[in-house]
Amino acid sequence: MRSSRAALGLLFLALLACRNEDAYLGGSHEAYRCQTRCELAQGVPSDAGDWFFNPVAELGEAPQIVYPLSGAVHPRDLSQLTVQFRRGRSDFQVFRMRVEAVDSGVGYDFFTPCLAIHADGCRYMLQGALWNNARAELLGKAARLTVTGATALHGVLKTSAAVALDVVESSLGNKGFYYWTTVPRYSGNAEPETGIYRLPFGADQAEPFIMPSTKTNGRQCGACHSVSRDGSTIAFTARDIDGGPADQRSGSLVTTLTARPENHLIETTTPGTYDSSMMALSGDGKRVLVAYDEQLVLRSSESGFRTGEVIASLTKAELGGKIGYFPEFSPADDAVVLTLSDTPDSAIAVQAGDIAVIDVDLAGSTFGKPRIVVPGTDDLFHFYPTWSPRGDYIAFASAPRGANPDGTKRKSYDQKLARLRLVRSDGTGDVYELANATQREGKWSTYPKFAPFQSGSISFLTFNSKMSYGLIQDNDAKADSDRVAQLWMSAVDPTKLPADPSSPPIWLPFQDATQPGHLGLWTNDVKCRTDVPGTGCAFGQKCVQDVCVVEPK
Amino acid sequence: MSLGCSSGGELPVGVTQGGGVADPGPPSEPAPNVIRLPFLVDDHFVPNGCFGDGYCTPAVLDVDSRGCIDPPAAVQGVCRRYTYTPVTVGAPGYEGYVGILFQDVGPNGESAIGKVPGVPVQAGAKRVTFWAWLGAGSLEVNFRAGGANNWDGVTDDKLPYRDTFGVPGDVMLDTEYRQVVIDLTGVTYHDVVSPFGWAIQTKELADPPASIELYVADVRWE
Numbered sequence: 001m002r003s004s005r006a007a008l009g010l011l012f013l014a015l016l017a018c019r020n021e022d023a024y025l026g027g028s029h030e031a032y033r034c035q036t037r038c039e040l041a042q043g044v045p046s047d048a049g050d051w052f053f054n055p056v057a058e059l060g061e062a063p064q065i066v067y068p069l070s071g072a073v074h075p076r077d078l079s080q081l082t083v084q085f086r087r088g089r090s091d092f093q094v095f096r097m098r099v100e101a102v103d104s105g106v107g108y109d110f111f112t113p114c115l116a117i118h119a120d121g122c123r124y125m126l127q128g129a130l131w132n133n134a135r136a137e138l139l140g141k142a143a144r145l146t147v148t149g150a151t152a153l154h155g156v157l158k159t160s161a162a163v164a165l166d167v168v169e170s171s172l173g174n175k176g177f178y179y180w181t182t183v184p185r186y187s188g189n190a191e192p193e194t195g196i197y198r199l200p201f202g203a204d205q206a207e208p209f210i211m212p213s214t215k216t217n218g219r220q221c222g223a224c225h226s227v228s229r230d231g232s233t234i235a236f237t238a239r240d241i242d243g244g245p246a247d248q249r250s251g252s253l254v255t256t257l258t259a260r261p262e263n264h265l266i267e268t269t270t271p272g273t274y275d276s277s278m279m280a281l282s283g284d285g286k287r288v289l290v291a292y293d294e295q296l297v298l299r300s301s302e303s304g305f306r307t308g309e310v311i312a313s314l315t316k317a318e319l320g321g322k323i324g325y326f327p328e329f330s331p332a333d334d335a336v337v338l339t340l341s342d343t344p345d346s347a348i349a350v351q352a353g354d355i356a357v358i359d360v361d362l363a364g365s366t367f368g369k370p371r372i373v374v375p376g377t378d379d380l381f382h383f384y385p386t387w388s389p390r391g392d393y394i395a396f397a398s399a400p401r402g403a404n405p406d407g408t409k410r411k412s413y414d415q416k417l418a419r420l421r422l423v424r425s426d427g428t429g430d431v432y433e434l435a436n437a438t439q440r441e442g443k444w445s446t447y448p449k450f451a452p453f454q455s456g457s458i459s460f461l462t463f464n465s466k467m468s469y470g471l472i473q474d475n476d477a478k479a480d481s482d483r484v485a486q487l488w489m490s491a492v493d494p495t496k497l498p499a500d501p502s503s504p505p506i507w508l509p510f511q512d513a514t515q516p517g518h519l520g521l522w523t524n525d526v527k528c529r530t531d532v533p534g535t536g537c538a539f540g541q542k543c544v545q546d547v548c549v550v551e552p553k
Numbered sequence: 554m555s556l557g558c559s560s561g562g563e564l565p566v567g568v569t570q571g572g573g574v575a576d577p578g579p580p581s582e583p584a585p586n587v588i589r590l591p592f593l594v595d596d597h598f599v600p601n602g603c604f605g606d607g608y609c610t611p612a613v614l615d616v617d618s619r620g621c622i623d624p625p626a627a628v629q630g631v632c633r634r635y636t637y638t639p640v641t642v643g644a645p646g647y648e649g650y651v652g653i654l655f656q657d658v659g660p661n662g663e664s665a666i667g668k669v670p671g672v673p674v675q676a677g678a679k680r681v682t683f684w685a686w687l688g689a690g691s692l693e694v695n696f697r698a699g700g701a702n703n704w705d706g707v708t709d710d711k712l713p714y715r716d717t718f719g720v721p722g723d724v725m726l727d728t729e730y731r732q733v734v735i736d737l738t739g740v741t742y743h744d745v746v747s748p749f750g751w752a753i754q755t756k757e758l759a760d761p762p763a764s765i766e767l768y769v770a771d772v773r774w775e
Binding site: 041042043057058059060061089090091113114115116117119120123124125127128129151155156183184185186187190205206207472512539540553 | 576578579580581582583585586588589590591592593596599600601603609610611613614615616618619622623626627629653682773775
């Protein structure tokens with residue numbers, strides 16, 4: 001059946017081939033021959049290649065690429081890229097997207113109609129075999145993308161400004177990614193499915209994983225979560241929304257092996273008991289450091305060893321009179337980075353904060369004294385710290401202190417003015433702005449998390465932001481309350497310091513752009529589930545040595 | 554070597570001897586609220602207009618926007634799996650059919666058919682195209698372009714909105730991918746309430762399946 005489906009697909013996606021060169025012979029040009037680096041999408045004429053030998057129009061606007069952002073770094077492991085552009089002249093009928101590395105002569109052409117989005121926008125998703133080949137050939141080369149519109153076979157054309165893009169090896173393929181989102185269900189006024197989803201990086205879609213009011217989470221809500229770097233264990237705060245305190249000082253810690261999330265290691269306590277807000281799992285998942293009720297508590301999440309027991313704790317006094325928020329274990333599990341605040345906002349947010357590091361000896365269950373890496377000031381507060389893959393840098397978010405237009409104090413949660421920054425983890429040197437990643441203040445660019453894997457000098461930083469995703473999710477045209485957070489990823493290369501080491505971000509394409517995405521976390525892999533029938537992996541994946549891997553298409 | 558434009562040596566209409574083109578410039582733009590052609594239906598509409606069995610509870614019709622296992626390679630739009638579990642004859646809510654219409658979301662969140670206003674769409678659409686197949690077996694599926702509060706010409710005048718057209722596309726599907734085309738030639742419209750929909754009738758089946766998986770991908774107006 002698959003072969004017949006493939007053949008049918010070819011009927012409607014006429015894969016011809018292009019030489020990607022103008023072939024004029026004696027005043028006329030040889031018909032454009034689309035060969036191995038060219039694709040004609042549904043809805044364009046078979047001679048579309050010949051439309052692009054025309055003179056340049058003097059009247060009207062050229063197309064304008066809106067997404068991808070110029071200078072963005074694209075991991076080779078991501079198999080989809082939806083190009084979005086303003087069409088320019090309204091009578092452009094066919095568009096040529098050309099991705100090329102000019103210096104090496106590699107170029108790919110994709111001919112498409114304007115699939116209309118927005119008032120004057122168009123979209124086209126690069127995917128499939130040809131885009132796979134293009135990414136492979138463009139790897140490591142300085143590439144650029146242009147969009148040219150043509151009015152007719154013998155009409156006029158105009159080309160957009162070029163957008164720079166880099167395709168790089170990322171080592172992210174099949175690494176685990178967990179995040180919180182919602183999925184609409186449409187039928188029967190059903191509520192959307194809201195919870196923690198997961199996927200091996202490179203998969204087209206995520207699968208629901210920890211979902212409220214199911215065997216994976218018996219309570220109504222479970223958003224704050226941590227996943228161990230080895231991918232073995234997930235922890236989250238299970239809460240009942242109805243009747244809980246407004247400041248979120250409620251919730252119960254749950255930990256479970258990711259291979260069997262319906263069978264918890266630490267189960268929720270009796271309703272009304274508060275023992276968890278935010279937490280961090282150690283790299284092997286055997287310890288969980290829980291921040292709640294103005295203390296940090298180290299508990300065992302190890303199967304068969306004091307499971308659930310409190311092993312150690314740190315009081316507010318031991319944290320220098322401040323409260324610990326947003327902890328994360330270092331790659332070697334020998335330190336914790338966190339926010340220390342003397343001005344809390346709620347159980348999950350602060351109005352002031354420093355970035356601090358505490359040395360940890362997990363074998364002895366002992367903690368050192370907090371060391372302030374980035375002190376907060378009267379003007380600025382810091383939150384959501386995350387370790388770089390080698391532990392030598394810490395990325396975090398900062399925002400100006402003060403009041404919102406409605407008079408309330410600014411807080412870390414859902415902070416419009418949050419921006420992304422970087423500092424050496426030993427606290428030496430300057431604090432660097434990750435301005436390319438942030439894409440200007442006022443976009444809610446926050447909750448950075450490093451992928452714990454490095455490719456050469458490049459590491460990848462995911463975060464959520466309410467910046468516009470091209471024209472498909474045009475947040476900038478919306479009122480603040482209507483903006484939709486999405487997950488983005490920027491490449492960070494500290495060898496560029498003191499220049500901005502971050503790249504303009506890419507939108508993570510496994511999302512539904514109409515739905516919010518938050519709290520992205522990385523793991524070494526995605527374990528196959530053993531508590532459900534089948535392979536234990538989502539469709540399009542197979543279980544190999546207890547790990548879900550994406551099947552090649 | 555000339556950089557003029559010709560595919561065969563003969564100057565095409567509109568091209569001057571000097572290589573220049575008699576370009577009249579771009580025509581005026583359509584109004585910004587008009588959806589231009591072609592478009593992916595999922596970029597502008599959602600499958601929120603359910604009708605039929607069991608009041609369309611999720612137990613009867615599950616709409617899974619992440620449920621496609623291996624969609625055709627060329628699709629640009631969303632692929633969905635619709636799982637229909639027919640209500641048994643005589644059981645509460647039995648209608649013997651179920652269907653979905655894609656619509657906008659009403660200004661106050663409305664989704665009921667007839668209560669969602671239409672959206673202006675550029676004139677001149679020639680066809681609706683999409684891919685469809687079943688998870689198992691074979692079955693006729695009644696596809697539609699238009700037809701909101703006007704399915705087979707049946708209209709409830711008490712409802713404020715309806716499509717002025719409804720073009721059927723009844724197709725026998727099985728597990729093989731099939732690209733379906735609904736011809737819109739000669740159809741006139743301005744505001745479109747539902748650009749696409751489908752229905753499955755089990756009423757006249759001798760042995761209705763316990764569950765039907767319908768996959769629909771890449772719905773376009775062209």
